[in-house]
Amino acid sequence: MADRYSFSLTTFSPSGKLVQIEYALNAVNQGVTALGIKATNGIVLATEKKSSSPLSDPSSLSKISLITPNIGMVYAGMGPDYRVLVDRARKVSHTGYKRIYNEYPPTRILVQDVAREMQEATQSGGVRPYGVSLLVAGWDEGVMPDVESAVQGGGEVEGEKKPSGKTGGILKGGPMLYQVDPSGAYYPWKATAIGKSATTAKTFLEKRYTEGLELEDAVHIALLTLKETIEGEMNGDSIEIGIVGPPADHLLGVEGVHGATGPRFRKLSPQEIEDYLTNL
Amino acid sequence: MSSPFSINGGACVAMVGKDCVAIACDLRLGLQALTVSNNFPKIFQYGDVFLGLTGLATDVSTVSDLFRYKVNMYRLREERNIAPSTFANLVSSSLYERRFGPYFVSPVVAGLDPKSGRPFICGFDSIGCIDFAKDFIVSGTASEQLFGMCESLWEPDLGPDDLFETISQALLSAVDRDALSGWGAHVYIVEKDKVTKRLLKGRQD
Amino acid sequence: MEVLLGITGKDFTLIAASKAAMRGATILKASDDKTRQLNKHTLVAFAGEAGDTIQFSEYIQANAQLYSMRNESDLSPSALAHYVRGELASSLRSRKPYNVNLLLGGVDPITHKPSLFWLDYLAALAPVPYAAHGYAQYYCLSILDKHHHPDMTLVQGIKVLEMCTDELKRRLPIDFKGMTVKAVTKDGVRDIEFNDDKVVKCA
Numbered sequence: 001m002a003d004r005y006s007f008s009l010t011t012f013s014p015s016g017k018l019v020q021i022e023y024a025l026n027a028v029n030q031g032v033t034a035l036g037i038k039a040t041n042g043i044v045l046a047t048e049k050k051s052s053s054p055l056s057d058p059s060s061l062s063k064i065s066l067i068t069p070n071i072g073m074v075y076a077g078m079g080p081d082y083r084v085l086v087d088r089a090r091k092v093s094h095t096g097y098k099r100i101y102n103e104y105p106p107t108r109i110l111v112q113d114v115a116r117e118m119q120e121a122t123q124s125g126g127v128r129p130y131g132v133s134l135l136v137a138g139w140d141e142g143v144m145p146d147v148e149s150a151v152q153g154g155g156e157v158e159g160e161k162k163p164s165g166k167t168g169g170i171l172k173g174g175p176m177l178y179q180v181d182p183s184g185a186y187y188p189w190k191a192t193a194i195g196k197s198a199t200t201a202k203t204f205l206e207k208r209y210t211e212g213l214e215l216e217d218a219v220h221i222a223l224l225t226l227k228e229t230i231e232g233e234m235n236g237d238s239i240e241i242g243i244v245g246p247p248a249d250h251l252l253g254v255e256g257v258h259g260a261t262g263p264r265f266r267k268l269s270p271q272e273i274e275d276y277l278t279n280l
Numbered sequence: 281m282s283s284p285f286s287i288n289g290g291a292c293v294a295m296v297g298k299d300c301v302a303i304a305c306d307l308r309l310g311l312q313a314l315t316v317s318n319n320f321p322k323i324f325q326y327g328d329v330f331l332g333l334t335g336l337a338t339d340v341s342t343v344s345d346l347f348r349y350k351v352n353m354y355r356l357r358e359e360r361n362i363a364p365s366t367f368a369n370l371v372s373s374s375l376y377e378r379r380f381g382p383y384f385v386s387p388v389v390a391g392l393d394p395k396s397g398r399p400f401i402c403g404f405d406s407i408g409c410i411d412f413a414k415d416f417i418v419s420g421t422a423s424e425q426l427f428g429m430c431e432s433l434w435e436p437d438l439g440p441d442d443l444f445e446t447i448s449q450a451l452l453s454a455v456d457r458d459a460l461s462g463w464g465a466h467v468y469i470v471e472k473d474k475v476t477k478r479l480l481k482g483r484q485d
Numbered sequence: 486m487e488v489l490l491g492i493t494g495k496d497f498t499l500i501a502a503s504k505a506a507m508r509g510a511t512i513l514k515a516s517d518d519k520t521r522q523l524n525k526h527t528l529v530a531f532a533g534e535a536g537d538t539i540q541f542s543e544y545i546q547a548n549a550q551l552y553s554m555r556n557e558s559d560l561s562p563s564a565l566a567h568y569v570r571g572e573l574a575s576s577l578r579s580r581k582p583y584n585v586n587l588l589l590g591g592v593d594p595i596t597h598k599p600s601l602f603w604l605d606y607l608a609a610l611a612p613v614p615y616a617a618h619g620y621a622q623y624y625c626l627s628i629l630d631k632h633h634h635p636d637m638t639l640v641q642g643i644k645v646l647e648m649c650t651d652e653l654k655r656r657l658p659i660d661f662k663g664m665t666v667k668a669v670t671k672d673g674v675r676d677i678e679f680n681d682d683k684v685v686k687c688a
Contacts, residue, residue, distance in 0.1 A: 102369035109358060141395070288609060309611050314622055316603055317611035337609035342574050381578065 006125030020129055021122055024077075024182035027131035031076035033195035033229050034063070036135040037205065037222050038177045040146070042215035042245035042264075043137040045074045046222040047195075048230050049240050059270070064242035068093050068104040069263035070139045072242045076195030077132035077182075085130060089114050107138030107176035111186050119184025133194040134180040137244050139264045142173025175244060191221075197229035204228050215245050223280055234277060236270030243268060284336045284384035285406075287312065289460025290322050291420035292332035293451055294390040294401040295434060296413075297443035300471045301399040303330045303390040304451045306422075306482070307464040309337055318463035318484065322420075325475075326351040327361035330468055331371070332388035334420030335406070339383040346374065364391030364400040368410060375408030382406045386419035390470065397472055422461040425454035444469050444478070452482055486659045487519070487532035489618040490625060490649055491588040493599040494637035498590035498669045501646055502530040503661035504681070515662040523549035524559040525673050527591035529569070532618055533606060534584035541576075541583045545569050562591030566602035566610060574608035582606070586618045590669055597671045617649075624656055625649040639668055643677060654685040 010020040034047035049058050064074045065086045073089065075082040092113045097105040105113070114134065121127050179194060180186045191209045193201035208221045219241065223234075232238055242265065249255075249262040268276075289310045294303040309320035323332045324344045331347060333340040350370060354362050362370070368389045375383065387404045402410050403417035411417065416434050418426035429450035438446055448467055455462035465480040488503035502519035505512050520530045521542045527549070531538045545568070553559050560568070566589045576583045589602040603616040615629040632645045643666070650664055663681025667674055 100370060100373045101366045102373075103366060106358065287607075309609065311605070311622075314626075316616070316622075317613050319613075320611055336607065337611075338570075338574055338577065338607045341570065341608070341610060 008123055008125050009128060010122045018122065018183075021183045024129040024131050025133075028077040028133045028182065028194060029196060029198070031078070031132070031195045032063075033193055033197045033201055033226070034074045034076045034135055035191070035193035035201055035205070035222060035225055036074070036137055036177050036179075036189065037191040037209065037213070037218040038137075038175050038189070039213040039215040039218040041175070042139070042218070042243055043175045043177050044215065044218045044222045044244075045072060045135055045137050045242040046219075046226055047074050047076075047240050048226060048232070049238055050232065051238075058237045062240070062267075064240050064267055066242075066263070066265050066267075067110065067136075068098075068138070068265075070104060070244065070265055071107055071110055072137050072244060072265040072267075074135045074240075074242065075132045076198070078130075081130045081132045082134075085114060085117065085132065085134065088117050092117075106140045106142075107136060107178065108140075110138065111136050111178045111180060115180050115184045115186045118180060118182060122183060129182045131182065133182065134178075135192070135194060136176075136178045136180060137242070137265070138176050139244050140173045140176055144174045145172065193225070201225050201229050215243065219243065219276055220280070223276055227280070236272075236274040236277070239273060241268040241273055241276075242266070282312075284339075285334075285386070286421050286460060288335075288337040288340075289421045289458075290320075290334040290337075290340075291418075291422035291426060291451065291455050291458065291461040292322050292334045292386075292388050293416060293418045293426050293430065293447060293454075294330075294332065294388045294403075295416045295430070295438075295443060295447045295450075296399040296401055298437040298439055299392075299397060299399070300440045300443060300469060301390045301392060301401055302443045302447040302467065302469050303332055303388065303401075304447050304465055304467040305332050305334070306420075306451065306455050306461045307466065308460070308462055310460060313459060315463060321466050323466055323468060324348070325468075326367065327355065328394060328470075329362060329364045329367045329389065329391040330470065331367075332390070332419065333385045334388075335383075335385035339385045343383050343385050343387070347371065350374070361394065363394050364389060365393065367391070368400070368402050368404075371404060372408040372410050375404060375406065379407050386423075388417050388419050390417075390468075392470055392472065420461060422454045422458035425457045426450060429454045440469050440471055440476070444476075448478075448480060452480065456483065486657060486661060487619055488621040488650075488653060488657075488661050488664070489519070489530045489532050489586070489588050489616075490621060490646060490664075491530070491590050491601045491603075491613075491617070492615045492629065492633065492637075492642050492646060493590070493601045493635070494639060494642045495635070496592070496597065496599060496670060497639045497642065498528075498592060498599045498601050499639070499642050499646055499666065499677070500528050500530045500588060500590045500669070501650070501664045501666045501679075502532070503663070504665055505660070505662035507659075508535065510659075512660075512662065518665050520665060520667060521546045522674050523565055523589075523591075524553050526559060526594050526669060526671070527562045527565050527589065528667055528669050528674050529590075530588045532586050537583045537585050541573075541585045542587070545572060559594050561593050561595070562589060562600045562602070563593070563612075565589060565591075566604065566612075570604060570608050570610040573604065573606070577606075577608050588616055588618060592669055592671055594671075599669070620657065621649070621653060624652050628652060639670075642668075643679075646679075647683075650679075651683070651685045654683075655687050 305322035506514035506517035666677040
């Protein structure tokens, strides 16, 4: 009989708060710090891989995930909840988009789909909110921000197709970085951090972030920020970095296919991370 | 004789030009040999993309309404107009959803790619198999006649005015040899930031 | 052998339907009314399979009236035509489709523009200046092609309608027992006296 009734556990307190969501945020704020920085030509996602035992094998632990060839994701909070969301995100990007339009969803559309999933967990019966915050980084085809500002600046080039403002739309292309919270709220960022040392990391990022950053600089700043907050040793095995950059055609698996472009999102290998660390 | 595709009659054609595309259809709606209406357009505009539908009249209306809904929802969700190639894939997947109870239509899609400005045309069978073409796409009860006219009249890199002349003559001549099509035509010429719609009176017999 | 006719003119839409209710070769009734009023300015005439016709047209009539009551305003003939098409189209791909052909006529409650819609059982919808269903199409459309004019007055319209019914009496092999004739104007639906007893001699 009891299973006939299924009320949402997330109910308003008299003061208007949803305490279950606040508890979920507490779980996030105990999680390992993750950060993201947007550059002009890409994005970097970075986090620490914390192992509680010297016997653990960090090489087979992965916290940054590829969702679509151009979109990647990292989290702070509960690992199992994150894996569920990665599965949902990968699935919905196909069922809700690729199988319909034969192209992958733009970052904002994917973020909205994941955010919807997280919001529904705050209003449905028999479930609890997800105990994670996400950083979603992606690259969208569209008008690049620098081109857009040039057009708006009145320097209209003859013969160049200007974006139609008919729908006031997001013809906006280039790098996109979003944070998604357990409530289902999502925010676009230039650079941000989530997790245990988010506040410290964000203060650090505010100091180091500049407009017109290149991807290489962004990776550098990401490592510096991580260094501020990291508890253990910093090496290729103890941190994880994902980048959204130029199409990585070497990951395509084939060569000479006309029109084929490689994924923009890829994870850096421990060796690549070590290389960055030596130059720190 | 009573194939659902040839009960009501109708014809549609799309052509590629230099930095432009054209799409045209006839206006007849009939029941077998009897003409019921000479005001039944078969081309529908969704933002910057054009869809031509020939076949069973009821499905022409149903499918055009369905895509109006889908494209409007896309525009609200994504805050941008749908691109012709994206729309073509939407048409394909939507038709294949009805694989074992299809809509009896032969769609044609035409438009310019919003990013590159390149012309895009394609056609489909009733279950969504896409037929990409660099030159022209024909559909409807006059498709055989249209193939002949297009093969002989079409040439690469026609400007908007020449393309209009070519597609109009191809359509009008083709439907004259088809008892189930004709009775006037709609012709759309799509350029970078201009769309011209012309109504051709055509033979009324 | 059911006859449905519709004619639009300057400020009216005429709808006419044969009075014979038939079952096979038998005429069961000679005063049948194959029309239903959807709202003040819209009328449908229907023909087709016996049960389906009444069932379907009264269903859309009820829904049109429900809309008028809920919203205290009437749907336009065009809106109703598209509504009816939608119902018929979803019926078409159901287990047991309605077998009904319809003519839907009216005047727009705001612009007072007359309109007429031809709708068959496949849910093919066409706006037309004049229309017929069934065998009547083969006899009447050519007469209407020649004599119809968009600026016709009601009197002229009735005259053209009479030319059509005369031809039908002359050529149809079965007596259709005269016509119910109704006119939709900006003031609503009005019954039109129509002389059914006129004898037309065959050539």
